[in-house]
Amino acid sequence: MNNANKKSILITGANGLLGQKLVQQILDEGQFEVIPTGIGESRLPTSLKAAKWISLDITDRDDVLQVFEKTRPDFVINTAAMTNVDICEKEKKACEILNIHAVMNLIQAAEKFNSHLVHLSTDFIFDGEAGPYSENDTPNPINYYGWTKMKAEEKIKASKIKWTIIRTVLVYGIANDMSRSNIILWVKESLEKGETLQLVNDQFRTPTLAEDLAQGCLLTIKKQAEGIFNISGKEQLTPYDMAIATADFFQLDKSKIKETNSEAFTQDAKRPMKTGFIIDKAIKELDYCPKSFMDGIGILSKQLKLANS
């Protein structure tokens, strides 16, 4: 506990899409003290500068222990990861260091300072043969990114710390100075440039609005819920469905969206075919209530207008 009456939440990777939404919601709600951390300088928008930024590279064990020593966070939400799935397939060592070894640094520090670790995981721990998945299904990753996220879960489950694992899928939204895009944004931007897109119609996801994911993380902290929770959107859609919905919403040229399948359209890393999550446990135990996909696009659209005004 830092502030007289507020518990503290340290966010790793706070410059990221989820990280920025968490800082926003924690500041808006005022119930907790937020400690935003990340690699290098803050890229948080000025509106979030109230929170004191701490540079923290979670792959640096001494850096992690020093920051925990200084801040003694009650909770840690680990959003930091190597999230470009195709680069993970090509740069396995870097992916292993960030997605597995760095998590072990956090486990060690959480154990030493009695912090509750909330860790972000993914649908890519599954092989996509039988989605949508519940919390009890058996992982069987088919790409290296998914394998590293599964190994990190195993390290956490084997530890002695208080932990919560939040699994999510295909997060979309807009944040300040983003280091990677997401499907709604790259479909919208490509169509606005008049580019032709190939979208697969045989992969299934339950796309997740970044704000809903952040709220799901905070609900587990508010309810001190431990264990595994699926936090995602409710609707199961294909990337083709998502692209058509995006074009309809922003009134863009749908004829530039070519329907294809995973046989014809391949990426460096294999994607599991049918994933998505069953979110009944989060709805029942956390009162989690995600937006519909169309409402999610509406929220993103309003933020884009604000950002461009």
Ligand SMILES: NC(=O)C1=CN([C@@H]2O[C@H](COP(=O)(O)OP(=O)(O)OC[C@H]3O[C@@H](n4cnc5c(N)ncnc54)[C@H](OP(=O)(O)O)[C@@H]3O)[C@@H](O)[C@H]2O)C=CC1
């Ligand atoms: N996005 C998605 O579709 C999904 C994401 N997830 C999981 O959710 C979590 C958050 O995802 P998302 O917000 O989209 O990810 P982002 O890629 O937007 O954010 C990850 C952040 O981690 C930071 N980072 C990279 N290396 C380090 C390091 N050594 N120390 C500290 N921070 C570091 C990055 O910094 P910088 O910005 O400078 O590169 C970035 O800000 C991840 O764990 C991901 O695996 C799970 C399923 C789906």
Ligand SMILES: Cc1cn([C@H]2C[C@H](O)[C@@H](COP(=O)(O)OP(=O)(O)O[C@H]3O[C@@H](C)C(=O)[C@@H](O)[C@H]3O)O2)c(=O)[nH]c1=O
């Ligand atoms: C680039 C592209 C993707 N797709 C499909 C493949 C995939 O199912 C979906 C999204 O592809 P992307 O490469 O944009 O995103 P992808 O890397 O698949 O996103 C993943 O990110 C990591 C961090 C996760 O944890 C996963 O849950 C998932 O969200 O769209 C197309 O159909 N056409 C395209 O041109």
